[in-house]
Amino acid sequence: MRPVRLDLDGFTVFREPTTVDFTDTDFFALVGPTGSGKSTVLDAICFALYGTVPRWGDRRAIGNALAPSAAEARVRLIFESAGKRYVLTRVVRRDTKGTVSTKHAGLEMLTPGLDLTKLEFGLEQSDIAEVLAGTPGEVDTAVLTVVGLPYEQFTKCVVLPQGEFAAFLHAKPAERQKILVNLLGLEVYGRIREKAQSEATTAETKLKVLDDQLHAFADIDDAALAAAASRVEALRTVAAAVDRIAPQLQDARHLAEQAAAALATLDAEIGRLAAVSV
Structure with missing residues (x-):
């Protein structure tokens, strides 16, 4: 500008x-x-x-x-x-x-x-x-x-507020660093550090969970892996069979519901005829 x-x-x-x-x-x-x-x-x-x-x-x-x-x-x-x-x-x-x-x-x-x-x-x-x-x-x-530039950056990079530079020249080293951080907007690096530390903590937590899981499988050998693979394959075979039978079971359930309804109707009719004969 x-x-x-x-x-x-x-x-x-x-x-x-x-x-x-x-x-x-x-x-x-x-x-x-x-x-x-x-x-x-x-x-x-x-x-x-x-x-x-x-x-x-x-x-x-x-x-x-x-x-x-x-x-x-x-x-x-x-x-x-x-x-x-x-x-x-x-x-x-x-x-x-x-x-x-x-x-x-x-x-x-x-x-x-x-x-x-x-x-x-x-x-x-x-x-x-x-x-x-x-x-x-x-x-x-x-x-x-x-x-x-937003207002905060404009007043730090383009138009320096009156008195800020004089304060910087006469400040102690620690205070001078604080003024520089405020004038140059260096606080963003503090936020970056906090964000990095937070992500590092999260990553370390996930790594510990994975280490614990790996430790639980430390005694597994090739024979155990082969047996587990065999069980998985057997379960897949059973699942495929269930998928084939499931539609038949659904049809059977529907027929059973119809038969139950017909039986209820017959029971009611028998009850009515018995009452008439008496």
Whole structure:
């Protein structure tokens, strides 16, 4: 993901409309006094993509996006990914009850070669190659597809949370290792180790069961195997005979049921005649 242009309006310290142009910029440095908004530029990029900022500490705390006394904040990011350009917009508003929520979020693919100065006056339908998302939930899914990184990995590999590097430099070796694990996502290797240990334990249990079974047959010799094979063959012969006789037995059972029914009918008839003769 490569930023091309960032438009801010009412976002934290940027109360007035502000544009940061990264066009044709391979490397850049954000320089200025404390509180001038350097970190906020990176926050805005992260917010546009994922709807939150690491230093807010809570992904639901979107009220931090609003500048003091502002009722609305707009962030628009134009970026490149895999050779294509996209425009991503998020709008946050405060209602009359003071509740802050994301009122609009959208992600669109721009037509190739679009003149970005058209952004100053508004894009036309012909400037949009494809609409990828129109709600916050759809944007979250689409960004993952377009950028290829979830929020946790993006904030560990692309935009490092403010203060994390300073903490690393001054940390003790053990704490430094912990910070590296957190920043680089190395905890995945811990999960791999746990999974490998679990599978190894399961395999060892199965191996013990098989060893016990083999131990039970340790005294079997060729003569015993030949006798067992002979018994198996005899049982197969019996099974084949049963399979042949089974249909006959079924027919016989059916005839027996019919005979029993006829006998019951005769018994009833004899009983009736005996009663009449009396």
